[in-house]
Amino acid sequence: MQIRKTLRFTVNLRRIFIAAADWCRKIFGERSSTLIMALIIGITAAFGVALMHFFVVTLTSLNGKLEHYSGPQVLKWGALLLFFFMPLIGLFLSHCVQHKWGGRHYAKSLSPLILMLHRRKFTIPGSEMVTHLLSSMFAVGCGGSAGLEAPSVLTGSAIGSNTAGFFHADRRQRLLLIGCGAAAAISACFSSPIGGVLFAVEVLMPSFSVAALVPILMSSAVATVVSRVISNHFEFQLAITVPWRTDAVPFYFICGLVCALIGVYVIKTAYRLGGIIKSRFRNHWIRLFTGGFLLCILLAIFPILRGQGYVFIEQLFAGNLSFLAKLSPLPEGMIPEWLILTILIGAAVFAKVIGSVLTVDSGGDGGIFAPSMFIGAFTGFAFARLVNLTGIIQLQEPNFIVVGMCGVFTAVMRAPLTGIFLIAEVTGGYTLLVPLMIVSAVSWFAARQLEPNSIYRKALADNNLLTDDRDTVMLQSLPVRLNIIRTCTPLTPDNTIRHMRKLLEQEKIEIFPVLDEHRRLTGVISTEKVLHAMLEHEVYDFMLVYDIMDSPHGLLSPDDDLAWAMSNFDRYGVKYLPVCSSSGKFEGFISREDIFNKYRRVVRDADSY
Secondary structure, eight states: OHHHHHHHHHHHHHHHHHHHHHHHHHHHOHHHHHHHHHHHHHHHHHHHHHHHHHHHHHHHHHHHHHHTOOSOHHHHHHHHHHHHHHHHHHHHHHHHHIIIIIOTTOOOSSHHHHHHHHTTOOOOOTTHHHHHHHHHHHHHHTTOSOBSHHHHHHHHHHHHHHHHHHTTOOHHHHHHHHHHHHHHHHHHHHTOHHHHHHHIIIIIOSOOOHHHHHHHHHHHHHHHHHHHHHHOSOTTOOOOOOOOOGGGHHHHHHHHHHHHHHHHHHHHHHHHHHHHHHHHOOSHHHHHHHHHHHHHHHHHHOGGGSSSOHHHHHHHHTTOHHHHHTTOSSOTTSSOHHHHHHHHHHHHHHTHHHHHHHHHHTTOOOBSHHHHHHHHHHHHHHHHHHHHHHTSOOOOHHHHHHHHHHHHHHHHHOOHHHHHHHHHHHHTOGGGHHHHHHHHHHHHHHHHHHOSSOTTTHHHHHTTOOOSOHHHHHHHTSBGGGGOBOOOOOBOTTOBHHHHHHHHHHSOOSEEEEEOTTSBEEEEEEHHHHHHHHTOTTTTTTOBHHHHOBOOOSOBOTTSBHHHHHHHHHHHTOSEEEEEOTTSBEEEEEEHHHHHHHHHHHHHHHHTO
């Protein structure tokens, strides 16, 4: 009885919301209802991200208590052992959440989301509004070396998609509302409204108009306000930078090149190491425990790689190198402090990506967003410190920490505007806008020469699933099965030309399929060829379909997309292509002219918002 009352209340509440949305559309227009939905998405995404960060901070605090436990010796060793295996426990809990609620195609990266949006599929399961929060909370909170931003974006996008479904929004609005959710998630993570908007536009949305930015701006701004009210402080306000000097400008260019090299290293290492883990350990439980144990060893040797790494960036900004030196597991005084710092900084630059891949691909959840900023901070610091040691010039190390974060982020994500404004907002470094622009531009250009694709697009591009060509992207979103002409008059090989003449007199047909007794396609005949055969009076009464039919070219499957169909049209130079099922049975034809008409409608709908 209680369940029925709850369901009835939910249904009635939904009807009220939908009625309110319809009323807004009638009174204020369609775009006003989009703004209201963007407002709801911004608030909801901010609460979800704040909840995730709260639990991660709580679990991280628990880890710290285990590490510094000062009770009896036996319990102390037990606490240290538990602290050592804590990342593996987090991966196990995260994997259980994914296995239980995430489904078979659970996404741990933004790559599937990018592919889905480029193919204009805008429905995301409602479970993803919760699963990414829980799985990343366990993986990162227990010490996993990854970030929370990618799971936050996936959660925000799911909130946007399901809000659109709840209010019966049309397809044009769904893409926009998914972008609102992604922007709100980034804004809530970093309290960076401009960075959130630019991230949604540069990384996720395949096309946009100026009018489309208004709801995204609304969602991003609201998420920033809500996150600041809930957290009551800005966790990522890392440093107060100093004004940049003109004599350091050449070194900003060089730093951009270094950041590009490090960013390409991150992309290639993540791609190859992830592939090795998945190919060598096909059983997901073996992969979980093997990768998790290796992660525990790596984090025990280099504690600087634990978690998101923001606390270590804060110490780097503060110049507290002695704090970083104490992170070494070796007894104090065993080796010089400068050597310890060199090893730790090298690990921060080159081993952080390894820890991130082990965290995510072994069974956990997380993203490369925070690791990119972490690697960039230590890259910028190491670059400035090395130049200062040469005595050529004394560079401002805090400034190079900031531009290093921007440079590696840009090289990895291929989002230069997001890198500039996000880093400027989270560090308070608007005084460094010109150096940020220099480093971001140089890093973006140099990284593209070495690796054309971002970390999210590389796997998609290597598997020919994604392209930058807008026409191809639009056509990939349209399946062949929805464009099949099924009103075809079939022929058999033993039909006569006289029989075909009667068919042409009855209806206007441009092409005929020739089928066998099992409805399998054996050939095609165009109307032009039939008319030409009719002119040959000597053989008119004796000629069969078999004599003049052509072999079918460019066979398509109903599961193919129109981009593949168009490539076949260009290859064979025909007006129609046959479509057959996987069993070989003829389904119908698709027309080149129909595809062009469909494409024009899709472009018009995409540009209308």
